Amino acid sequence: MRRKLILVALLSFASLSSWAIDPFTVELYQTSCNICHGAGVGDAPIAFDAEAWAERLSKGKETLLANAISGFKGMPPLGMCSDCTKEDLVDLIDYMSADKAQ
Amino acid sequence: MDIKSLKFSRRHALKATGVGIIAGMAGSSGCSSAPEKAAGPQSIDGIMPWSNWSGNQVSYPAERARPRNIDALTKLLKESDGKIRAVGAGHSFSGLVPTNETLLSMARFRGISNINTETKEVTAGAGTRLAALGDELWENKLGMINMPDINTQALAGAIATSTHGTGQQFGSLSSYVTGLTLVTASGEVMKCSATENKDVFDAARCNIGSLGIITDITMQMRDSYYLKERSEMLPIEEAFEKMEKLRLEKRHFEAYGLPHANHMLLIEFEEVSKEESDAKQGEAVSGDAYETFRTLADVIDMMPFLRGAVMSIAPRTVGVEERYGQWNHIFGNVRDMRFNEMEYTVPAEDGLACFREVLNTIKEKDIDIIFPIEYRYVGEDDVWLSQFYQRAGASISVHNFHDKPYMPYFAEMEAIFDRYQGRPHWGKVHTKTEQEFAALYPQWEAFKEVRERLDPNRRFINEHLETIFSATS
Numbered sequence: 188m189r190r191k192l193i194l195v196a197l198l199s200f201a202s203l204s205s206w207a208i209d210p211f212t213v214e215l216y217q218t219s220c221n222i223c224h225g226a227g228v229g230d231a232p233i234a235f236d237a238e239a240w241a242e243r244l245s246k247g248k249e250t251l252l253a254n255a256i257s258g259f260k261g262m263p264p265l266g267m268c269s270d271c272t273k274e275d276l277v278d279l280i281d282y283m284s285a286d287k288a289q
Numbered sequence: 290m291d292i293k294s295l296k297f298s299r300r301h302a303l304k305a306t307g308v309g310i311i312a313g314m315a316g317s318s319g320c321s322s323a324p325e326k327a328a329g330p331q332s333i334d335g336i337m338p339w340s341n342w343s344g345n346q347v348s349y350p351a352e353r354a355r356p357r358n359i360d361a362l363t364k365l366l367k368e369s370d371g372k373i374r375a376v377g378a379g380h381s382f383s384g385l386v387p388t389n390e391t392l393l394s395m396a397r398f399r400g401i402s403n404i405n406t407e408t409k410e411v412t413a414g415a416g417t418r419l420a421a422l423g424d425e426l427w428e429n430k431l432g433m434i435n436m437p438d439i440n441t442q443a444l445a446g447a448i449a450t451s452t453h454g455t456g457q458q459f460g461s462l463s464s465y466v467t468g469l470t471l472v473t474a475s476g477e478v479m480k481c482s483a484t485e486n487k488d489v490f491d492a493a494r495c496n497i498g499s500l501g502i503i504t505d506i507t508m509q510m511r512d513s514y515y516l517k518e519r520s521e522m523l524p525i526e527e528a529f530e531k532m533e534k535l536r537l538e539k540r541h542f543e544a545y546g547l548p549h550a551n552h553m554l555l556i557e558f559e560e561v562s563k564e565e566s567d568a569k570q571g572e573a574v575s576g577d578a579y580e581t582f583r584t585l586a587d588v589i590d591m592m593p594f595l596r597g598a599v600m601s602i603a604p605r606t607v608g609v610e611e612r613y614g615q616w617n618h619i620f621g622n623v624r625d626m627r628f629n630e631m632e633y634t635v636p637a638e639d640g641l642a643c644f645r646e647v648l649n650t651i652k653e654k655d656i657d658i659i660f661p662i663e664y665r666y667v668g669e670d671d672v673w674l675s676q677f678y679q680r681a682g683a684s685i686s687v688h689n690f691h692d693k694p695y696m697p698y699f700a701e702m703e704a705i706f707d708r709y710q711g712r713p714h715w716g717k718v719h720t721k722t723e724q725e726f727a728a729l730y731p732q733w734e735a736f737k738e739v740r741e742r743l744d745p746n747r748r749f750i751n752e753h754l755e756t757i758f759s760a761t762s
Contacts, residue, residue: 215396218418222441256337257329263627264329264340264347267441269379269386270394270416272353273337 212278219268224283229261232283240284251280339392341379343629343691345718348387355394359470359478359504365393366502367476374751375498377443378418381450381716382629384753385498395445398504401425410467412507415445423617432513432616435459435541440621445503450716451495451675453684454620455665456541456558457637461677463494464670468507471500474744482507491732492739494672497715499754500743515566516540516619520556522607525648528553532641536666545661546644548651549597552604554661558619566613596659627691628660631699631718632684633711634676637666640683643709647685647702656698660688673732676712684714722756 216224220234227233232240243251255276258264265271271279330338330347340347354373356362366373372390379386386392398414399421405411409431413422419440426432435454442452448469453461468482471493479501481490493500523531528544532555535542541558612619635643644664651658663686670677676684687702689695699718706713712729713719727733740758744750750758 211397214399218396218399218421253332257331258340258344263342264338264344265379267342267378269339269341270353270355270376270392270396272355272394 208282209278212275212282215268215271215275216279216282219266219271220279220283222267223262231262234283235285235287237284237286244284248277248280252276255280339376339379339386341381341386343382343627345382345629345691345695346384346387348392349389350392351389352391353394354391355396357397359472362472362502362504363476363478366472366474370746371748372751373502373748375445375502377416377446378441380439380442381446382631382718383716384751385450385716386751387753388751393502395443395502395504401429402505403507404429404431409510409512410507411510412468412505413444414505415443415503417444418442419444419447420617420621423621426510427513427615427617430513431510433462433620434465434509434511435462436617436620437462438620440617444506446498446716448494448503448506449496449498450714451672451677452714452716453665453667453677454541455543455667455684456539457536457666457681458540458668460668460670461495461672461675462508463672463675464668464677465509466494466506467509469493470504471502471743472504473501474746474748488735488739489743491671491673492736495674495715497674497754497757499740499749499758501749514616515561515563515614516616517559517561517566517569517611517613518556518619519559519609519611520554521609522552522554522604525551525553528555529641529645531555532664536637542666544644544664546648546664547600547604547661548648548656548658550600550604552601552607554604554607561613566615569611569613593657600659628688629691629695629718630686630688631695631702632663632686632714633703633706633709633719634667634682634684634714635706635709635711637681637683639709640664640666640685643683643705643711644685646705647687650701650705654701656701658687658689658698660690662687673736674715674730676714678730678732682712685711686714686717723759726757 216234223229223231224234232243252273255266256264268275329340329344332338333349336349336351338347338349354365356365369391372388373393374386374388375393375395376386377395395414395416398416400417401411401413403412411426411431419436419442422444423433423436423440435456437447437452437454447462448466451461451463468480469490471479471481471489473479479486479489481493483490493503532544535555535557539557540560543556545554547553647662665684667677667682667684669679669681672678676682685706687699689698695718703720710729713721737758747760
């Protein structure tokens with residue numbers, strides 16, 4: 188239960204408009220996510236294309252997080268970030284689904 | 290690295306899986322189109338799983354640590370006493386990483402921290418990815434002496450497993466390490482080099498993550514350079530005749546043997562001037578390998594009984610391909626199709642015989658595989674647990690798609706490699722245990738002595754490493 192509460196808190200916090208991007212998240216994106224999400228390889232939603240992400244976000248962030256953890260379509264488990272934490276993945280989803288790179 | 294151009298370049302698409310556009314048939318992609326399914330492990334009771342890139346290794350670490358600096362790392366080690374396994378890019382297919390205790394990320398230890406412009410030695414953080422290192426080196430007019438064709442690994446992971454490229458005059462990445470910093474199980478920080486803690490240095494340059502946590506690595510580099518890559522599909526006997534000559538004459542050389550086929554792809558690399566590279570870079574000197582193998586894959590998928598015929602006929606249509614560019618762009622490839630891999634290194638002089646036996650066995654036993662077999666040469670080194678210790682090697686890699694069974698095929702291949710005294714790649718699938726390693730590595734006991742001294746309570750030993758460094762021996 189405690190872990191669920193933490194996850195809900197994380198997801199809620201991340202959606203606040205005041206959410207500030209951690210430079211480390213940008214580094215993780217460049218290191219691990221850009222390889223596919225930068226160009227939309229294999230139908231991966233292109234980062235910072237809010238329209239492309241809107242459909243995915245409509246499934247709920249918990250679903251997107253679960254997909255990132257387990258792998259989805261062509262995306263391997265944990266994306267390409269083998270050492271990411273759950274918090275990292277949430278941050279990355281928020282970062283990539285934002286309007287433009289910050 | 291220009292990932293976008295890599296993805297859409299036919300040449301790169303071919304090499305991305307080692308002539309592996311075949312993989313398009315298998316839904317085995319890393320980030321390419323595939324059936325909609327959640328293929329990997331799920332969280333259990335809120336605990337997030339860890340999985341490697343291919344998905345054949347999974348664990349549920351109770352804790353995940355990511356120290357911000359070396360002080361935080363030493364504090365973590367001093368104030369805890371449980372098992373710890375470090376994780377890099379997750380590109381090992383063997384069970385080096387899985388732990389249900391603490392999984393340690395070195396993602397805060399990234400980037401180049403020092404460049405000695407006189408000696409061309411460069412110090413980089415353990416978590417630095419090889420691709421990023423290549424970009425930083427290029428910006429500083431430097432180059433790695435050699436580089437693997439997958440470049441997404443973390444530097445410490447690549448060193449820990451003696452990861453290598455190809456070229457008989459070049460050793461593995463481990464052989465270019467001139468210094469490193471290691472934090473032991475007790476939190477002691479050790480600087481290691483040929484003149485400082487020499488025994489630990491010789492062990493740590495290929496350490497399988499079993500000695501402690503490496504925080505930075507210093508490597509010998511050289512001036513930046515440009516490369517020309519040329520690939521050509523040849524009838525198999527003609528290819529075998531040329532391979533020894535190419536091994537000796539070309540800076541780098543590798544081959545891809547096609548299962549059930551009578552052709553082989555030979556790839557050679559040569560250093561060229563900037564002027565030649567610039568002049569040729571824009572030219573599309575490309576054959577039709579990509580299209581050929583995509584078609585081939587589709588046909589085999591629909592009509593598997595035609596496999597042998599298709600694999601023999603289709604390669605004949607592949608033309609010569611060439612490309613030019615800066616060293617880190619030519620070496621590095623995106624593997625956007627997921628697979629599992631076994632690799633053994635046999636003595637260089639036995640390489641061709643072993644390679645031929647591998648290809649013949651696949652045919653004779655009608656093994657259901659279409660993934661090309663990779664063949665490379667690597668120079669000998671003096672790193673205790675390197676596959677190339679005092680022995681120049683021919684490294685032979687066999688693969689299958691990540692969602693296909695691989696062990697029956699790999700078992701057949703491993704039996705062949707054993708006959709040639711093959712040494713397995715530490716980060717790839719193998720079934721070797723301690724007794725066999727002791728016979729393969731002259732410095733095995735010396736390594737074990739260092740390991741037990743630095744980690745007496747076996748904090749860095751997980752289930753997989755228990756089979757390699759057993760507690761009772």
